Amino acid sequence: MQFNSNDSGSNLQSEINITPLVDVVLVLLIIFMVVVPFLMEGYDVDIPRASADTSAQVAESQLILSIGSAACPILTPPAGEGIPKDCQVTLADQKIPVAELPARVASILGGRPAEQRALFLAVDDRLNYEGVLRIIDLAKSGVEDLKIEFVATN
Amino acid sequence: MQAAINITPLADVVLVLLIIFMVMAPQMRKGPDVNVPNTSKPNAQGDERGRILVSIDESGGLWINDQPVAAEHFGETLRTAVGAEPNPKIVIRGDAKLNFREVREVMIAIEQEGFRGVGLIAKRAGAEGK
Numbered sequence: 155m156q157f158n159s160n161d162s163g164s165n166l167q168s169e170i171n172i173t174p175l176v177d178v179v180l181v182l183l184i185i186f187m188v189v190v191p192f193l194m195e196g197y198d199v200d201i202p203r204a205s206a207d208t209s210a211q212v213a214e215s216q217l218i219l220s221i222g223s224a225a226c227p228i229l230t231p232p233a234g235e236g237i238p239k240d241c242q243v244t245l246a247d248q249k250i251p252v253a254e255l256p257a258r259v260a261s262i263l264g265g266r267p268a269e270q271r272a273l274f275l276a277v278d279d280r281l282n283y284e285g286v287l288r289i290i291d292l293a294k295s296g297v298e299d300l301k302i303e304f305v306a307t308n
Numbered sequence: 309m310q311a312a313i314n315i316t317p318l319a320d321v322v323l324v325l326l327i328i329f330m331v332m333a334p335q336m337r338k339g340p341d342v343n344v345p346n347t348s349k350p351n352a353q354g355d356e357r358g359r360i361l362v363s364i365d366e367s368g369g370l371w372i373n374d375q376p377v378a379a380e381h382f383g384e385t386l387r388t389a390v391g392a393e394p395n396p397k398i399v400i401r402g403d404a405k406l407n408f409r410e411v412r413e414v415m416i417a418i419e420q421e422g423f424r425g426v427g428l429i430a431k432r433a434g435a436e437g438k
Contacts, residue, residue: 172315172316172319173315175319176315176318176319176322179319179322179323179326180322182326183322183325183326183329186326186329186330187329189355190329190330192355192356192357193352193353193354193355193356194352194353194354194355194356194359194399194427194429195350195351195352195353195429195430195431195432196344196350196351196353196399196427196428196429196430197347197350197351197427197428197430198351198353198425198426198427198428199415199425199426199427199428200424200425201415201416201418201419201423201424201425201426202419230405231345231404231405235346235348235433236348277408277412278408279407279408279409279412280407280408280409281407281408282404282405282406282407282408283345283402283403283404283405283406283407283408283410283411284345284346284404284405286408286411287345287347287428287430288345288346288347288348290347290428291347291348291349291350291430294349295348295349304412304415
């Protein structure tokens with residue numbers, strides 16, 4: 155009658171009950187199996203209307219970031235992380251090293267209400283796509299809720 | 309006699325499976341082989357099943373929802389893929405080796421169908437997967 159002696163509580167149960175742990179882990183496993191392959195990360199951007207005349211729309215308050223292939227020669231995927239140090243970009247007609255970009259963007263746009271925080275990008279066609287995304291990433295790191303819009307180039 | 313089933317080996321196996329799936333799952337996908345750019349802090353773009361997935365592979369080939377599409381049929385295929393969706397969300401998975409021009413041309417083709425916002429897919433630097 156060992157069962158009875160256990161059930162009566164005369165012996166303390168010394169093992170941790172891991173059944174709830176197994177339940178939780180099984181549910182986590184199922185969630186990961188189902189969801190993880192489908193999650194994505196990236197950057198929301200706006201595309202210019204090809205039909206619109208963007209030169210007429212350029213207002214004083216628009217902050218334009220130009221990335222040229224001469225000043226910022228990222229023509230192949232940049233090695234490692236970050237952006238090559240010799241890259242210079244033009245922000246609001248001022249040529250700056252790319253490392254200063256977050257601070258400059260923050261100082262110009264940080265005081266504006268969130269819905270007006272927009273950065274307009276004019277990007278040289280020859281630049282590497284990964285380099286462009288890294289510059290967008292850097293620009294967004296200075297300010298929260300920064301809206302990115304491409305302007306029609308050449 | 310012990311009446312309860314010993315579930316410790318089961319828990320071991322399940323934990324290992326969990327780890328395997330956490331590591332492997334981002335790498336399992338069908339469709340084009342696109343190596344998306346590495347950046348430091350991409351924002352969440354949500355579940356790809358709710359998105360129209362436009363992929364550009366290394367050689368500039370276009371794919372919509374993992375089906376290859378000829379450039380001249382891109383517009384109509386995109387419209388078919390969107391269907392009657394009132395508020396479609398389009399994302400571009402471009403290969404890291406592309407020039408910006410090829411991505412811009414696709415963005416303009418998307419804009420010509422009347423969609424202004426897209427998501428440019430990247431992966432967090434250091435994270436595994438594609």
